[in-house]
Amino acid sequence: MTVNAETHAGGHTWRSLPAAQQPDWPDHEALRDVLAELESYPPLVFAGECDQLRARLGAVARGEAFLLQGGDCAEAFDAVGADQIRNKLKTLLQMGAVLTYAGSVPVVKVGRIAGQYSKPRSKPTETRDGVTLPTYRGDSVNGFEFTEAARIPDPQRLKRMYHASAATLNLVRAFTTGGYADLRQVHAWNQDFVKSSPSGQRYEALAREIDRALNFMNACGVDPEEFKTVEFYSSHEALVLDYESALTRVDSRTGDLYDVSGHMVWIGERTRQLDGAHIEFASKIRNPIGVKLGPTSTVEDALTLIERLDPDREPGRLTFIARMGADKVRDKLPTLVEKVSASGAQVVWISDPMHGNTFEAASGHKTRRFDDVLDEVKGFFEVHKSLGTHPGGIHVELTGDDVTECVGGGDEIFVDDLHQRYETACDPRLNRSQSLDLAFLVAEMYRHQ
Numbered sequence: 345m346t347v348n349a350e351t352h353a354g355g356h357t358w359r360s361l362p363a364a365q366q367p368d369w370p371d372h373e374a375l376r377d378v379l380a381e382l383e384s385y386p387p388l389v390f391a392g393e394c395d396q397l398r399a400r401l402g403a404v405a406r407g408e409a410f411l412l413q414g415g416d417c418a419e420a421f422d423a424v425g426a427d428q429i430r431n432k433l434k435t436l437l438q439m440g441a442v443l444t445y446a447g448s449v450p451v452v453k454v455g456r457i458a459g460q461y462s463k464p465r466s467k468p469t470e471t472r473d474g475v476t477l478p479t480y481r482g483d484s485v486n487g488f489e490f491t492e493a494a495r496i497p498d499p500q501r502l503k504r505m506y507h508a509s510a511a512t513l514n515l516v517r518a519f520t521t522g523g524y525a526d527l528r529q530v531h532a533w534n535q536d537f538v539k540s541s542p543s544g545q546r547y548e549a550l551a552r553e554i555d556r557a558l559n560f561m562n563a564c565g566v567d568p569e570e571f572k573t574v575e576f577y578s579s580h581e582a583l584v585l586d587y588e589s590a591l592t593r594v595d596s597r598t599g600d601l602y603d604v605s606g607h608m609v610w611i612g613e614r615t616r617q618l619d620g621a622h623i624e625f626a627s628k629i630r631n632p633i634g635v636k637l638g639p640t641s642t643v644e645d646a647l648t649l650i651e652r653l654d655p656d657r658e659p660g661r662l663t664f665i666a667r668m669g670a671d672k673v674r675d676k677l678p679t680l681v682e683k684v685s686a687s688g689a690q691v692v693w694i695s696d697p698m699h700g701n702t703f704e705a706a707s708g709h710k711t712r713r714f715d716d717v718l719d720e721v722k723g724f725f726e727v728h729k730s731l732g733t734h735p736g737g738i739h740v741e742l743t744g745d746d747v748t749e750c751v752g753g754g755d756e757i758f759v760d761d762l763h764q765r766y767e768t769a770c771d772p773r774l775n776r777s778q779s780l781d782l783a784f785l786v787a788e789m790y791r792h793q
């Protein structure tokens with residue numbers, strides 16, 4: 345992986361096309377210097393790892409596994425700490441254990457982590473008390489603080505994004521391969537949680553069952569290596585194309601291009617224009633690609649995306665992330681799934697039950713109802729059941745911390761509680777208890793499918 349994509353024309357064809365949601369960098373010379381530096385940096389992930397994830401997602405596409413993709417809405421530079429990263433990972437590992445054991449299905453685990461620093465926004469500006477400033481577009485672009493200075497896009501932030509991603513990924517790799525993710529630790533992941541929450545107690549009962557199963561296998565002389573480490577992959581939205589392009593390299597084994605900023609990248613609802621730069625960029629790289637499909641997506645959109653991104657019809661290459669909204673999923677999704685299946689493409693279908701269910705509470709907080717999130721996943725499962733297709737997974741915004749950003753859940757958060765610990769820089773996330781609740785309920789749905 346030594347050749348830079350700059351020498352490979354294919355990596356830059358997106359530049360001649362319209363690119364939505366790009367930062368308005370004020371200093372182009374500074375941007376050029378930063379990009380040149382980024383191009384010299386080592387890859388964050390290896391092409392072979394991306395291939396391995398594509399193969400795992402191939403199993404999901406064939407109905408043999410389930411994809412759990414989750415993490416922050418927007419990672420923040422000041423949250424690159426051991427506790428925050430461990431808490432997020434712990435939550436995903438617990439959800440993975442619940443889905444694997446209660447749902448009896450292999451789970452492919454992918455974090456919205458180690459690169460999720462850029463946000464597409466509905467409006468270019470934000471007004472508070474009569475003052476209008478550029479909107480916050482993620483820590484990779486500008487600062488969250490509502491001051492003129494903070495909101496100016498600063499290309500130096502792209503380097504901070506690289507370093508923050510590297511530090512995060514380093515710790516994630518240590519946790520997942522260094523003993524922490526060993527299945528014998530199922531109780532340890534829950535220790536600080538078990539007494540304080542109903543979902544923690546429910547998890548503890550499941551962890552005891554897993555323990556008994558492990559002890560039984562041990563007594564039979566079986567102690568597989570696979571139980572000692574966890575395969576875990578990184579993903580983020582490939583939004584700021586200058587950054588993604590600077591991190592795109594030629595794989596010396598094959599001559600193919602890989603975006604080595606993360607294992608999987610996705611294209612968002614606001615940037616999936618068929619003739620736009622993002623789809624062009626994604627069409628040139630070999631990473632597994634996700635595309636968000638909102639309620640306005642047409643059959644033609646889906647089929648053209650398949651032509652552009654998965655011309656070889658390779659199971660695992662393309663994941664459609666449906667984010668329709670609980671009130672629309674049963675209406676909008678069936679035709680898409682039906683026509684895509686009829687085309688012969690074997691894409692992965694997963695449900696993002698977050699982005700179609702956002703509303704503003706009277707207090708001004710952007711929030712989501714746990715019941716809507718659950719209802720959208722239910723609708724997603726119903727659609728697949730009626731068509732005989734595979735509900736391949738879920739994509740959720742979550743955190744391992746006990747925030748109060750979404751309402752509802754077993755350990756119920758009320759609208760009046762939102763102010764208590766509302767910490768997201770952009771969209772509301774499920775907290776740990778709500779995430780575990782969701783995992784148990786999805787595992788049940790999967791079992792009954």
Ligand SMILES: O=C[C@H](O)[C@H](O)COP(=O)(O)O
Pocket residue numbers: 417463464465466467699770771
């Ligand atoms: O996370 C997704 C988007 O960035 C987010 O929903 C946009 O939010 P906005 O409507 O506040 O800009």
Ligand SMILES: C=C(OP(=O)(O)O)C(=O)O
Pocket residue numbers: 417464581611612613614636667699
């Ligand atoms: C912006 C996001 O979602 P969408 O593109 O579906 O709005 C996101 O997942 O962060």
